[in-house]
Amino acid sequence: MLVLVNLMKDEIASRIQQVRQTIWNIPALDDLVLNQREYAFPEDVLNSIVSLELKFTATGKYVPADTLARRHYKDALEESKIVNNFDNLNPKYFLRRKAIYILSGSIIAVTDGIKLVYNAFPVNLANLTGVVELSVDPTITTHGFPREFHELWARRVSIEYKDANNKRLSKKELDYDEDLEKALDDFSTADLSASIIGSLPPGSERGDNGYNY
Numbered sequence: 001m002l003v004l005v006n007l008m009k010d011e012i013a014s015r016i017q018q019v020r021q022t023i024w025n026i027p028a029l030d031d032l033v034l035n036q037r038e039y040a041f042p043e044d045v046l047n048s049i050v051s052l053e054l055k056f057t058a059t060g061k062y063v064p065a066d067t068l069a070r071r072h073y074k075d076a077l078e079e080s081k082i083v084n085n086f087d088n089l090n091p092k093y094f095l096r097r098k099a100i101y102i103l104s105g106s107i108i109a110v111t112d113g114i115k116l117v118y119n120a121f122p123v124n125l126a127n128l129t130g131v132v133e134l135s136v137d138p139t140i141t142t143h144g145f146p147r148e149f150h151e152l153w154a155r156r157v158s159i160e161y162k163d164a165n166n167k168r169l170s171k172k173e174l175d176y177d178e179d180l181e182k183a184l185d186d187f188s189t190a191d192l193s194a195s196i197i198g199s200l201p202p203g204s205e206r207g208d209n210g211y212n213y
Contacts, residue, residue: 001157004126008156012149013121015180019188025050026141032056032113035106037082039114040099048119051102055090055113062115066160068092068103072104077101092161 017023030039032054054061073094075081083105086092091104122143125134132138135147145153159173 001161002125002128004157004160005128005153008153008160009124009145010121012153012180013145015184016146016149016187017119019184023144024121025117026114026120026143027117028141029112030114030116032107032110034109035079037077037104037107037197038097038099039102040097041116043098043122045116045118046095046098046100048115050119052093052117053115053188054088054091054102054104054106055110055115056107058110060110063089063091064106065091065093067100068094070096073103125137146187148183152176152183155179 013024033039054065055062064211073085073092075085082103086103086105091102091182093100093102095101120141120143122145123138129168133144133147134150135144137144155173155176159169159176161167162173
């Protein structure tokens with residue numbers, strides 16, 4: 001049953017994202033380190049990057065960094081050549097070895113110099129015996145599941161279970177698609193002004209790359 005619960009959670013989360021595209025976004029901050037261009041992040045974060053912004057001085061403004069496929073940069077990854085080919089007004093980055101690699105002008109130490117926004121579906125349930133309300137965010141870098149969809153979530157699990165076991169669906173289960181559409185329509189007009197700022201990933205110790213994990 002737990003497998004079904006988590007599968008259906010992601011299915012509904014995907015539908016929710018279609019009507020509120022930024023609902024699962026998590027902004028997070030990290031430090032730029034002197035002369036360091038490569039910064040490791042968890043693989044699930046790297047696979048879900050929405051945007052990356054960089055601030056190259058303590059008093060400067062964040063500037064967006066665009067992705068650049070490694071194959072499109074033919075020169076060697078040598079500091080002198082990178083500084084010659086790129087600047088801090090239009091930085092680029094690419095992914096390698098479970099890390100982002102920044103292509104820019106010279107890098108100095110800047111607290112919170114990296115602002116990363118990534119997409120993260122609500123966390124999987126570890127068991128079916130929890131006592132914490134499921135809409136509560138488990139941590140500052142993970143999402144709970146909106147209360148408006150809890151009953152529909154349970155109903156979707158029931159439908160999947162009954163279909164797999166050739167059991168007849170109830171009238172309410174047959175109305176699932178229509179009720180989900182109505183819930184999505186109502187949810188799409190909700191207030192989007194709140195935001196979450198957290199460190200990536202959860203943890204209290206800062207690693208050698210300046211990243212909390």
